[in-house]
Every structure is written in C-alpha cells, then in structure tokens.
Amino acid sequence: MKKLILFTILTFSISYKAQIYPLTTDTDIPSNSYIKDTQNQLSAFEGNWKGIWKGKTFLINFKKVEKYYDTHLKDNPYYMDMLIGKFQVKDATGNILFDNLNISDNDVKITGAKIFPSGKYVLSYLDPDLCLKSGGIFIEFTNSTKNELKFKFMETSQIIDSECFYRGWTTDQRPEPLPKEIILTKQ
Numbered sequence: 001m002k003k004l005i006l007f008t009i010l011t012f013s014i015s016y017k018a019q020i021y022p023l024t025t026d027t028d029i030p031s032n033s034y035i036k037d038t039q040n041q042l043s044a045f046e047g048n049w050k051g052i053w054k055g056k057t058f059l060i061n062f063k064k065v066e067k068y069y070d071t072h073l074k075d076n077p078y079y080m081d082m083l084i085g086k087f088q089v090k091d092a093t094g095n096i097l098f099d100n101l102n103i104s105d106n107d108v109k110i111t112g113a114k115i116f117p118s119g120k121y122v123l124s125y126l127d128p129d130l131c132l133k134s135g136g137i138f139i140e141f142t143n144s145t146k147n148e149l150k151f152k153f154m155e156t157s158q159i160i161d162s163e164c165f166y167r168g169w170t171t172d173q174r175p176e177p178l179p180k181e182i183i184l185t186k187q
Helices: 002-017
Strands: 020-022 034-036 047-053 056-070 078-090 096-099 110-115 121-127 133-141 148-155 181-186
Touching (some): 047 148, 056 181, 078 121
Parallel strands (some): 020 034, 034 078
Antiparallel strands (some): 047 056, 047 181, 056 078, 078 096, 110 121, 121 133, 133 148, 148 181
C-alpha cells in the first residue's frame, strides 16, 4: 500500500512538472498547463511608465501577475504569468481624462498575452466603459538599460451599437484613451 501511494505521488509530481512551459512557448499546450516566466522577463516591464502625446500625459503601471488562470480557450484553460496594465491620461492643464489606476486587478482593461524571443510583449486592451473599444498593444525596450519603452496601440475595428454613448460622433470626436505610439520612460 505504501508503495502504491509513493508511486502515485511520484507520478503526479512528474506529470505536474512536465506541464510547465516558458513564456516564449509557441506550440499547443495541454489543458491546465502553466506558462511560466522562467527567465524573469516580465519583471523589467513592471512599474510606472510615463510619456507625453498630443499634449497629454500618459501614465501606465505594469504589474506582473503569476499563475493567472486563463479561460479564453474554454476547452483548453491554462495558467500563465502575465502583465496587467492600469493607466491614467491627463490633458495639458492637468485635468484627468481617463483614470483606472485604482481599479481592482480583476477589472483591468489591459492584460498580457505573449512575449516573443525578441523581447517584444503583446497585450490586449478591452474597455467596457468605452463601448468595448479594443485592440492590441505592443511594448518593447528601446535601450539596453530598459528604462525606455516603445508603446504601440493598434485599435481593432469597433462596432458601435445603439447603446454606445458616442454613437454618431465622427472618428476624431471619439474618446482616445491610449496613444497610437509613444516612447515611455520608467519613473
């Protein structure tokens, strides 16, 4: 009986360890696997980053979340280490235009997706407060000291239904919460 219990524990620990994959994994992974930041690549992105765009101040905070349970593939959920982002935008006079720095980690609008071998990291943006405005964000370091970050936002086409508060507005009148492209400096 003791041998059976020992064998079961050993088998479980081996199979569990075999289900850990590095962030750069680019193949299908089994359900309930763990995509782990084994090389600690995400830590360099953590912290407050700031830049100026169109006369506005953009501040974003990136935080590493470990073992986030990702269920977007309902038939193949898995755990992963990823970044989440919270941001604030102020106009030239200091008025706050957008602010989600104090929302809970569960309600963030920016969540990590993938890191490439080059070090570029991809995140997604989905904002229920702005009629489900969404898109992809690409961040990468611009120097070896990793104190400067290139941030690029590519908005996906948005379907604006009758419930949307800015239905009928022209494209240049619609809210612009994120810069299309900006260089950010670590604070």
